[in-house]
Each structure stands twice: as C-alpha cells, then as structure tokens.
Amino acid sequence: MAKIHLYIPVLLLVLAGCSAPKHVATATYPPFSQMIGIATHLGMCEDPSNATDRAACTFQLQQLKSAGVLLVRTDFNWSEIEPQQGGFDFTGYDNLVHAVLSNGLQLDAILDYGNAWADAAGSGSYPPDNPQTFADFAYQVALHYKGEIHLYEIWNEENTGAFGVGFWPPAPDPEAYGLLLEDASKAIKSADPDAQVAFGGVLMKAYGLNYTGDTFIDAVLDLYPDMGKYIDAVAFHPYQNYPPSVAPDFRSTTQLSLDQMCENVKAVMKKHNLSKPLWITEVGWPTYPPVNDSMQARWLVREYLEAVEQGIDSVYWYDFIDGSGCSFPVQECYFGLFDYITAPSYSTPPQPKQAFIALETMTSLLSGTTFNSDVASKFKLSGGARAMYFTTPANMKEVWVFFSPHGTLPQTVPIPISGLAFYDLSGTTFTPSSTGAAYELTVTTSPVYAVRL
Numbered sequence: 001m002a003k004i005h006l007y008i009p010v011l012l013l014v015l016a017g018c019s020a021p022k023h024v025a026t027a028t029y030p031p032f033s034q035m036i037g038i039a040t041h042l043g044m045c046e047d048p049s050n051a052t053d054r055a056a057c058t059f060q061l062q063q064l065k066s067a068g069v070l071l072v073r074t075d076f077n078w079s080e081i082e083p084q085q086g087g088f089d090f091t092g093y094d095n096l097v098h099a100v101l102s103n104g105l106q107l108d109a110i111l112d113y114g115n116a117w118a119d120a121a122g123s124g125s126y127p128p129d130n131p132q133t134f135a136d137f138a139y140q141v142a143l144h145y146k147g148e149i150h151l152y153e154i155w156n157e158e159n160t161g162a163f164g165v166g167f168w169p170p171a172p173d174p175e176a177y178g179l180l181l182e183d184a185s186k187a188i189k190s191a192d193p194d195a196q197v198a199f200g201g202v203l204m205k206a207y208g209l210n211y212t213g214d215t216f217i218d219a220v221l222d223l224y225p226d227m228g229k230y231i232d233a234v235a236f237h238p239y240q241n242y243p244p245s246v247a248p249d250f251r252s253t254t255q256l257s258l259d260q261m262c263e264n265v266k267a268v269m270k271k272h273n274l275s276k277p278l279w280i281t282e283v284g285w286p287t288y289p290p291v292n293d294s295m296q297a298r299w300l301v302r303e304y305l306e307a308v309e310q311g312i313d314s315v316y317w318y319d320f321i322d323g324s325g326c327s328f329p330v331q332e333c334y335f336g337l338f339d340y341i342t343a344p345s346y347s348t349p350p351q352p353k354q355a356f357i358a359l360e361t362m363t364s365l366l367s368g369t370t371f372n373s374d375v376a377s378k379f380k381l382s383g384g385a386r387a388m389y390f391t392t393p394a395n396m397k398e399v400w401v402f403f404s405p406h407g408t409l410p411q412t413v414p415i416p417i418s419g420l421a422f423y424d425l426s427g428t429t430f431t432p433s434s435t436g437a438a439y440e441l442t443v444t445t446s447p448v449y450a451v452r453l
Contacts (some may be wrong), residue, residue, distance in 0.1 A: 013135070014160055029371040030313050032390065036363055037071030037108065038064055038302070039282045045099045046092030056097075059349070061103040063338075065317040068363025070307065073108040075156070079115045079124055080136050091290065097148055110200070111138050111184065114188055126169055127155075131180040134191050137343035139187035144330055146192040151316070152233055153199035153281060154181045157218040159216035172211050174219035174256055178227065179254045182218070185230040197226075201235035201281040204261045207241065214264040225295040226276045233313070236265055237282040244285045244333035247295075247406035247445070248303045249384075257285075258303060262310040277287060284318040286334035287353065294446075297354035297425055299342065301362050301447045305388055305401060308371045317359070323348060354426065361427035365449045368392045369399055383408045396453070403447040414438035415450065423449040 022271065044050075045057035053443055064072065074096070082088050084382070100107050111134075116124035118133045128134050142152070158177045160166025177200075199220075202213035211219065213236045238261040240246055241254065251257040256264070262381035265278060283303055285296050302318060307315045322324040326333035331339070337356035341349075369390035376387045385404040411422070416438040420431050425446050432439040441448065 009245065017403040029308060029311060031343065031368075031370050032308065032366045033068065033363065033368065034070060034361075035312070035314045036069050037073060037281070037309070037314050039073040039316040039318040040071050040320040041074070042074040042096050045096040047097050048099075056098055061099055063352075064320070065105060065354075066361045068367060069359075070106060071108055071151075071314055071316060072105050073110060075113070075152070076109045076111050076141060077113055078111065078118075078137050080356045081112065081141065082115065085117050085133070086143075088140050097145060101148060106151065107149050108153060108198075108279075109141070109145075110153045110156050111141060111450055112153075112156045112200070113143060124329055127173075127176060127180065131176070131183045132160035134180055135183035135187040138184040139191050142188040142195055142304070146195075151195065151196050151198070152188055153198045153200045154184045157203045157237065159202045159211045159213060172216060174211070175223050178220040178224040182224060182227065182230050189230075193285045196232040197230065198233040198235045198279055198281075200230050201237050201279070203239045203242065204236055204256070204264075210328045212258075212264075213261075215270050217265065218268045218271065219257050219275065221268070225284060227263055227341050228272075228276065231276065233277040233279050234265065234269065234283040235272075235279040236261070238262070239283060240279060244327060245289065245291050248306055249405040250407070258306050259310065260313065262307070278311070280307055280312055280315045282316055282318040284335045286331040286332045287322075287355075289333045297358040298446050301358050301425065301444075302403060304362065305386075305403070305447065309386075309388065334364070357427065358425050361423065361425065362447075364427070365399055365423060365451060366390055366401075368396060375400070379413045380426045381413055381443060382411065385411065400450040401447050402441060402450070404443050404445050406443070406445065410442050410444045412442045415441050417450070417452065419450075419452050420450045423451065 009217050025410060042057065044053035048054045064192055076093060081090060081093060097107065114124050115128065116122050118128035119126040120129055155177065157174045158165055158168045161168035161170060179198060188195050188197050199217065202216050204213035206212045217234060225336065230311050240256065240260050246255060246260040251260060262278070267302045269276065284298055285291050288295050304315050304391040317337070319335040321338040322336035323333040324340050336353070338350045338352050338358065372389045372391050374386050375389045376385055379387050381387055383404065385408065386402070388401045390401070414435065418437070420439065424430060432441045434440060
C-alpha cells in the first residue's frame, strides 16, 4: 500500500439526508487549487526576534504551503496598527506579510475590531462612533500594502453582538455596518484600485441574535442598494449549530445544511440583482465529543467539495492548530488541523490530525483540475450520493470523487473505466474488486478518489 504524501516533522514551538445541488454541466467553476484557504491566527509571525514565535510561524506557513493551501485569512487589528489616532505602526504586520508572501501564500486581511480612542465608551471593543476613522485606517493599510495584499474583508461576523456577545457590540446594526463598509471600501480602492473588498464574513446561524447571516446581508442591501458598486465579494461562515457536530449535508428542523446556507445567501443576492463571488471565509468542526478525528477529516473534504459544487470561489478552514486554556466553550480549542502540544521540540513536533492528512490528499489529487459536473447518474448512484468529476485542460488528468451523504448506507456500484488508481481519504492506494471490465466500488460517507492520468 502506498501513500501520496509524506509528513516530515520540523520544529514548532507552538502558538499557544440532503440531495445534491442542481448545477448544469456548462456552469463555470474556479480552478480547485485557487480556492483552498485557511483561517488562522498569525500573531506569532509579527516578531521574528522571538525564537519561539519565529519557529511557530515558520512551521505553520511551511505546512500550509506543503498541503496545497493558497489563501491565508488573518486579522489586521485596528488597535494594533493605529494605537493613537493618526499614529500608524506597521512593523509587526510587515513581518507577518513578508513571512506569508515568502512562502508563496496569499493574504485575506480582515480589517477589524474597535479602537479605544474611536468610541465614546473608550472600551476598544465597540465599532467606531465615526466610520470615517475606520476608513482612514483602511486607506493607510491598503496604501502601505499595495501590490502585496489584494484581498480585504471588512470586519468579522458583524451580525453578532447582541447581549454583549460577539463582534459588533452592543447589537448588530445593518445601517452602521453598511456605512462603515461603504466608507472603508471607497478608501481602500482609492489607495489600491486593484484591491478586492468583501462584505465581512457573517455568521449564518442566529444563535438567538436578531439576524442570521443571510438576513443581515439582506438588511444591509435594503438600506444601501448601491452597495454592489463598492464590494467585490460577499463572505459568510456556514457553521452549523454550535458547537458544530453534524455532517455538512445534515439537515433537520433546527439545522441547516451547507447547501441550504449557500442557497439562502444566493437567494438574497438574486433578490438584490447582485452578482458577486461568494467566499466561505470560516468553517470547521472541533474534535470534541461527539466529533472525532475521523469525522472531522471526512467532513472537511466533503465541505470543500460541496462548496465547489455550489460555485463558491474560496473556502477557508478554521483553524490550523488546537489551542489551550479554553474554559467556556471548551470546543473553541479543538478546531485545529494539528494537535496542541505544550513542550514541542525537534523530536516531539505537533502531530497532524487525520483532517490535515485528508486536506493534503485532496489538494494533491485535485491539483490542476477544475470541477466539471456531478456524474452520479452515470454510475447509477442513488440516495444523493455524488460522483464529482474533475478534469485538467484537454482531460490530461481525470479525477472522480465518490461519497454518500449523511445517514445513508454504503452502496456498491460498477465503475466501467479502465486504468484507474484509487485512493482513500488518507491517500492510501487500494484496488476494488472487479467484475469483468468494471471495478466494484463501495461508496460510503468517506470520500474516495479514482484517478486516471
């Protein structure tokens, strides 16, 4: 048995039943390799003189690069960059940007969060009283990083904040956010006309708040019907009920599936006659009961694949590595692709979870390909099972990815295609049994790849 990947330990000193969506075969999809992102925390990249932080930064970025990740989403905190009004300090973020770009990765910079001098309460957590102060900050960031950073999100989960919980306290405010978004976008584009500015990633689940992600987007667009002039994309976070603990295609009276959440956002866009790329800038599952490592790995791959079929332009998994010290909710510490380790060394680096191996396998096998169509009917798959067909130009490489949705039984189907190599979720090769000229493949909820070169 062979593996398509090899994990080489390096030093790290740690930072602390749903049916398939209906798309026609002529639809256009982004190249798969261009949509793979990670939402992470890169504060340890800001001080290269700190050996511990430098090692952690190097490890994380090298692992992301080797795993085929292209896009990295991280915070650019207003209060750190402009601690006093008009006084900008980019030193730490210059180091961060250099580290990311030198590894061949691209940045999605989240311009976010309050500043003590910018709100009357002086708390530093409230949005600014005058959105122009935030726009001035956004202008300076875009000017400083022109030619280096091309993607910006304005704030993060701005539809949360009721009851003092969330990122836009004391409560979500579509009018205030819309004004801040418009002003910030104008400022960024005046500094860098080539920059892309996204509606900040909204949390799709309401969690008792006033707005779900789609209804918040709808409210902002109702108030600002010309917003399409100022934004290049709309970002959202399709987490399921917290803590996320069901498959991406699971749905119930209280749970929305990934497909449903995507369709809800698309419906709002259609209502407002707005045609913009959609970005999933956070999604993930913590390895905390009832979710185990195997479930996280399967769901990661299915999340990316189902998002591809939905026509999403980019998907960012959250997070890179587990943390420590979470009290409530403790699940927040377990979204990572690597296990947390308190005393790493050359001989005891952090270990990848199954989800990281699954990510490596997926990006390696689908490298250079573009999604073509779901050909499940060709293989007589039933019950919403998928056979997603990816090709390179001129069909020099063809890949079929087979998997079944949550709650379905395995089904064995004939694959009448010669010269295939089969890989499981971890990149291990195997050969299905055969009957005559056809392989007999058992399709389950764990994705399987069939590759023909």
